[in-house]
Amino acid sequence: MSSQGLHSLTTIIKRLEAATSRIEDLAAAGWPANSKTQPVPNTGSYVAPAPQVQASTTPAAAAPVSAMPATPKSVxxxxxxxxxxxxxxxxxxxxSFAGAPVVEIxxxxEKQFxxxxxxxxxxAACTKPDDQTFQSLLVPFHSTIEAIxxxxxxxxxxRDWFTHLMxxxxxxTFVAWVLNTKPGPHIAECKEQALYYGNRVIKDYKEKDPKHAEWVRSFAATLEETRKYVVEYHTTGLAWNPKGVTIAEYIAKPASTPAAAAAPPAASAPAGGAAAVFAEINQGADITKGLRKVDKSEMTHKNPSLRASSVVPTSSVSSPKKPVKPTKPQALMGKKPAKFALDGKPGIFSNQVVNLFGCKxxxxxxxxxxxxxxxxxxxxxxxLIDSVVSSVSVTKSPSFTIQITGSAPMIQIDSSDSGMIYLSKGSLHAEITTAKCSSINVSIPAEGEEEGIFEEQAVPEMxxxxxxxxxxxxxxxxxxx
Structure with missing residues (x-):
C-alpha cells in the first residue's frame, strides 16, 4: 500500500468516527441526521452496536477496524x-535556546527516535526481510543523518554553537545499531564520540551558563538509556518476529501485528480495506441502521453519578481499544526521485548524497x-570520487583509501587510523581536518612529473x-x- 493509501485510510476512519459522533448528538437533540431521515425521538442518544462478522464464503472475513492488538512490548x-x-x-x-541552530538539529x-x-x-510485527527490502526501510535514517x-x-x-552541533x-549514526550484531557497543562508541565535543562545551560554558553542561549530560543520558534498552531487547541486532508477517503484508494491512498474525482468519485485518470503509460511509441514511437505543439509566447527561465516576453500566458494547498507529516505512521515504540501493550491501544512494555504512x-x-x-x-x-560540493567525511573507518579525481572543498576524518587520501590538481585547495586519528597520509601530484605520479606526505600527529x-x-x- 502506498503512503497516500495509508494516509487516506486514516483520514477515512477519522471522518467515519466524526460522522458517527455527530449523528449521536443529533439523535440526542431530537433533530434529523439529514434531510432524508425522519426525526429521532428525543428520548435518548444512540451508540453503535458491537460489530458483527457476517458469514462469507471467502476465507477472509471482515473484522472491526477498532479491534487492533496492543502495541508490542518492545515499542x-x-x-x-x-x-x-x-x-x-x-x-x-x-x-530554551530559542533562535539557536541547535534547536533545529x-x-x-527527535525525528531519528x-x-x-x-x-x-x-x-515486532514482521519476519526479517531480504537485504534490499531492509535497505528501503533505512532510507529515512540516511536522509535524517544527511540533514544533520x-x-x-x-x-x-x-563560534557559539558549532561545537554543540558537533x-x-x-x-x-547511533541509529546504525539496527545493522550491527553488537548494537550496545556501537551506541556506546557514538556516545563517547559525542562527549569528545561535549566536554568542550562543558569547559567553555562552565562559568558562562551551566545550562549548556546540563544539555550535554541530558543528551548523553538519552544515548545511554537507548543503549540499555537495546542491550535488553535487541541483543544481537534489530529483533524481528519469526512468526510475523512479511513487510509487504504488513504495509498492505496496517493493523497486522504479532498478535494479529497468530489469530484465526476471522480476526484478521478488514478484507475490504479502504473500499469497505467507503461503502459504510456511502450508505447515507442507512448508516444509522442497527444503532442501539441507550437506556436513560446509561446516559451520563441524565445521571450525574455516572459523570462523576466515569463508569457506565455493563452493556453489550465493549469499549474499543485505542488503535495502534500504523508504521509507514514507505511513507517516510518522502519525495526523493534519485535513489539507488545496493543489493546486499549496507549502502544507500539518495538525492546525490552517498552514505556508506559497515562496508568491508x-x-x-x-x-x-x-x-x-x-x-x-x-x-x-x-x-574513488569524482567531485563533491560540500565535503567527504570519514568516521571510525580504519585502513581507508579516498581518491578524488575532481574537486572537494573539505575532507573530515574522525577516529580513523591508517588512511590514505589522493588529491588531484583540482582538489589541492581542500581543507583537511583530523580528530583522534593516526597514520593518515595525503598524496598530491608531484610537480614537474607526468600525470599519475604522486608525492606522499604524512599528516602530523604530534x-x-x-x-x-x-x-x-x-x-x-x-x-x-
Whole structure:
C-alpha cells in the first residue's frame, strides 16, 4: 500500500468516527441526521452496536477496524524508557535556546527516535526481510543523518554553537545499531564520540551558563538509556518476529501485528480495506441502521453519578481499544526521485548524497558531482570520487583509501587510523581536518612529473603546547628523516 493509501485510510476512519459522533448528538437533540431521515425521538442518544462478522464464503472475513492488538512490548518500553524517559526532557531543555541552530538539529534528533520507533514496531510485527527490502526501510535514517550533517556544515562559522552541533553530528549514526550484531557497543562508541565535543562545551560554558553542561549530560543520558534498552531487547541486532508477517503484508494491512498474525482468519485485518470503509460511509441514511437505543439509566447527561465516576453500566458494547498507529516505512521515504540501493550491501544512494555504512574489503567508484560522501564504520574500503560540493567525511573507518579525481572543498576524518587520501590538481585547495586519528597520509601530484605520479606526505600527529604570555600556544611537531 502506498503512503497516500495509508494516509487516506486514516483520514477515512477519522471522518467515519466524526460522522458517527455527530449523528449521536443529533439523535440526542431530537433533530434529523439529514434531510432524508425522519426525526429521532428525543428520548435518548444512540451508540453503535458491537460489530458483527457476517458469514462469507471467502476465507477472509471482515473484522472491526477498532479491534487492533496492543502495541508490542518492545515499542512500549522504548517509548517509556527512551522517548518519554530521557528524550522528552532533552528536547524541552534545547527549546530554551530559542533562535539557536541547535534547536533545529535537535528537532532532527527527535525525528531519528521517531523513525527508530517506527522501525522497531515494524520489526515486532514482521519476519526479517531480504537485504534490499531492509535497505528501503533505512532510507529515512540516511536522509535524517544527511540533514544533520548539512545543518552542521551550514553553521561551521558559528563560534557559539558549532561545537554543540558537533556533539549531535558525532552521535547521529547511533541509529546504525539496527545493522550491527553488537548494537550496545556501537551506541556506546557514538556516545563517547559525542562527549569528545561535549566536554568542550562543558569547559567553555562552565562559568558562562551551566545550562549548556546540563544539555550535554541530558543528551548523553538519552544515548545511554537507548543503549540499555537495546542491550535488553535487541541483543544481537534489530529483533524481528519469526512468526510475523512479511513487510509487504504488513504495509498492505496496517493493523497486522504479532498478535494479529497468530489469530484465526476471522480476526484478521478488514478484507475490504479502504473500499469497505467507503461503502459504510456511502450508505447515507442507512448508516444509522442497527444503532442501539441507550437506556436513560446509561446516559451520563441524565445521571450525574455516572459523570462523576466515569463508569457506565455493563452493556453489550465493549469499549474499543485505542488503535495502534500504523508504521509507514514507505511513507517516510518522502519525495526523493534519485535513489539507488545496493543489493546486499549496507549502502544507500539518495538525492546525490552517498552514505556508506559497515562496508568491508570493498572498492567503490562514485561518478558524477555529489553533495557529499560519508563513510561510517567501514574497514579496508577504497572509494574513488569524482567531485563533491560540500565535503567527504570519514568516521571510525580504519585502513581507508579516498581518491578524488575532481574537486572537494573539505575532507573530515574522525577516529580513523591508517588512511590514505589522493588529491588531484583540482582538489589541492581542500581543507583537511583530523580528530583522534593516526597514520593518515595525503598524496598530491608531484610537480614537474607526468600525470599519475604522486608525492606522499604524512599528516602530523604530534603537537607541542607551551605557555606564552599567559596563553597556550600549540605548534605541530614535524619529523624529518
Amino acid at each position: 512500549v518500553v522504548f517509548e517509556e524508557m527512551v522517548i518519554d524517559g530521557k528524550l522528552k526532557s532533552f528536547v524541552e531543555l534545547t527549546s 535537535v528537532g532532527l534528533v 521517531k523513525e527508530l520507533r517506527d522501525l522497531i514496531n515494524t520489526a 550533517n548539512r545543518l552542521k556544515e551550514a553553521n561551521r562559522k558559528d 556533539v549531535i553530528s558525532e552521535a547521529s 574489503n570493498s572498492v567503490i567508484q562514485i561518478k558524477g558531482k555529489l553533495n557529499a560522501v560519508t563513510l561510517v564504520n567501514c574497514t579496508k574500503t577504497q572509494v 603537537l607541542r603546547t607551551v605557555v606564552k604570555d599567559g596563553k597556550l600556544v600549540t605548534t605541530v611537531v614535524e619529523h624529518v628523516g
